[in-house]
Amino acid sequence: MAFLCRLVGAALLAGTWLLSAQAAGEEAKVLRFAFRSVETGFDPQRVDDLYSSAVNNELFEPLLDFDYFARPVKLVPGVVEEVPAPEDGGQTYTFRIRRGIYFTDDPVFRGKRRELTAADAAYAVKRLRDPRNRAPYGWLMQDALLGLDALHDEALESGRFDYDKPVPGIEVIDRYTVRFRLTRPDFNFLYRFTMPQTAPVAREVIEAYGEDTMAHPVGTGPFRLAEWTRRQKIVLERNPNYRGRTLDTTYADPADPDHRRILAELRGKRLPQLDRVEIYPMDASQPRFLAFMNAEHDLLQEVPFTFINQVAPGNELLPSLAAKGVHMQRVVPPEIYYYQFNMEHPVVGGYKPEHVALRRAIVLAHNIDQELTILYKGQGEQAYGPIPPGVVGYDPQFFHHEQDYDPARAVALLDMYGWVDRDGDGWRDQPDGQPLVIDYLHSTGSGARDQAGLWEKSMREVGIRLVARGVQFSDQLRDRKAGKYMIAGAAWAADWPDAQNFLALLYGPNIPELNDSRFQLEAFDRLYRQSLVLPDSPERDGLYREMSRLTVAYAPWRMSQYPVWTHLSYPWVLGYLKHPLYHTRLEYLDLDLAARNAAAAR
């Protein structure tokens, strides 16, 4: 009976929502914006690209979430009752799923409402290790949960992943409780459950759609997929089964003007407010920019660098746009762009003083100032360490001059360690007299070509011959993993907001999968291992700082920049606050249709 009452209540609520939006004469709230690249599909465990994941975040609900306001970001419960506390010294985590969360309707459910259960969460985690799925984020659960890797290996042998076989590391305790047991303590494990890749899915849906799961996402999120023309248009509509919520203001900062604006715009509203969202993936920057400028689109996320001076010269919003009420936000996401040396290369690699000196001289000779101001048009902050802002462990006081542009110091270092011109051809040679030729590997594309040009020019100025080699992205990956390069361009975006996610790129045992600069320093590896078993604490921050210091000293990377993205929205877009980790949070947006219509009439 109680179930029947809940069912009727939910149906009434859903009906009220739909009716409220589509009542006679009432205009639906339709938000339009563009992605700056194309999507792949919407099976959360089978995709890894940013834009598919952004849509999946609206369609599915990971177990945990990041608060909308908190900076640095803060974990909050998603579909669970509370953020689990680490048990057994960080080796066990128990999630209790909230009751009464339902998947969006789908023919597979045969007209019945389907409640989210612990088994769905366990199933999603297992899917990440099913070889058939070729899950690009399978590594999230690799070597992490007791018994899961063995099941994966069995599946590789037999060709079939046995989802029903008990796994010691994944225990469904009851309908709403799932416990994960880890192979070793990990205080960052919970962050994995903020990612759409771990979002629960209904097993019967996945099995029913077989190979077509990319086109049939069935989640519990605030929106559902209404229409999809691959790589051209994605239409989401409000999920009538979504329970809805009001804005959680726990971490809102009344002193922050953006927070104050959003509090005023969303106060008392039941979220989500949007009826429909139209997303247009666009590879070219100009149409994306123009579609916003003539108000075909309501938002412009990540303003293309080529147009930044037309909307925000000197990082100040153009007065004509400000007069229209356009709102600008500049956000530093937890990302770093860098160039890596192949530390196993006989010339640029190695840990002897002359090799360290060569790398440090190359770093000092590379004109980072021009890269930031000309190539990136001032849309980046110079990186001083491997840990970007916005992640736990970032130290804003970490500053030095070892990665500045200083050609005079570069020349002095090269001369001091014997990297001089020995045959009089105008180019520096190795200390043993062999010619010094640096192989710079980059992917094709105008941005990468410009960077390569700047590298050639910078090195020429200190007498180093550098030959740029542009290859397809897949070939660049292959050569990097195989160690067939001397310097290569690279970038990393946080999977979770902890420094460990970045320092793992320099940890010796991670060669070559993660650590393809092949940096291997015992002192660094020891500190990294110590940090793994510590929770967030000043002691762990100290270890992170020491690792950053070693990175600067041995120079396996030329750290380039922490990118800064500019985001624009029209005044009729309410509640918009760009989150550093999520591409969009459509649930928190609303539209002032009267304002939009008035602007269109003008």
Add this chain to the structure above:
Amino acid sequence: MGAYLTRRLWQIIPTLAGVIGLVFVLFNWVGGDPALVLAGKVPDPAQIENIRRQLGLDQPWWVQLWIFVQQVFTFDFGRSWSTNQLVSEVLLTRVGPTLTIMVPMLLLETALAVSLALAVAYLRGSLTDRAVMIITTVAMSISFLVYIIVFQWLFGYRLAWFPVQGWSQDFWTNLTKFAPLPILLGVFLSLAPSLRLYRSFILDEIGHDYVRTARAKGLTENRIMFRHVLRNALIPILTYVGIGLPSLFVGSFLLEMFFSIPGLGREVIDSVNRSDFPVIKAITVYLAMLTMLVNLLVDVLYRFADPRVSFK
């Protein structure tokens, strides 16, 4: 004619075998490793090996070649490696938008170029002729990309005559709302080279004795130009149009990219970027087949344009 067609169709087989061999070699030994791209951010060797096994890349080359040949003749290239969509579905959904742009563009461009070429050829040496030649030379020396950027900015944003981008599920909406600007752009761009070429074809004909004879007989200029000169100039024009026909199906990737048209051109670029070999292979092989068939069609049309041509 039947014997001629049969012989030409037989000739397609060795050409197609060559195309299959070339495509196979290019993708299997020259192209990048798709497993690396599909393996994600942290590609461990076991994951790469698993992907190679699933994609059949671990099979001996002759097995892979045999599978490829079967795919060509069964029209079943399986699924896209990146999106898991059926390749046949990819092609069928993409060809419509491409043709919606390219067919009107070809028709308009050919009609305009032939008409203008006849006019300027008739006025050869006049100020109009010289002015048109200068304008076409200038027009041809500007990059396609510049035209797209300027047209989109001017007509889409500044004057707001057309939407900057977009596409719908409805053919008429597409043809009347979203396609006009890219079509206009495409026509404007291809008009200059076609006009110059057709003018030279027509001038070649105008210089022949039969034109002088026709004039001596007192035929009207209209009759000379349209009935005699144009008909004889049709063979090179048909050849030129025929060469361009297969590209109707691939479209212009730049136009499709800038106007967000979900066509085959954009699909090719996306597939290349993602090393999505099944899609690229299918498009490459079918385009080669189409080119051969169009060549045959053009050869047959010669017979109708010029009765002196015979099938041997």
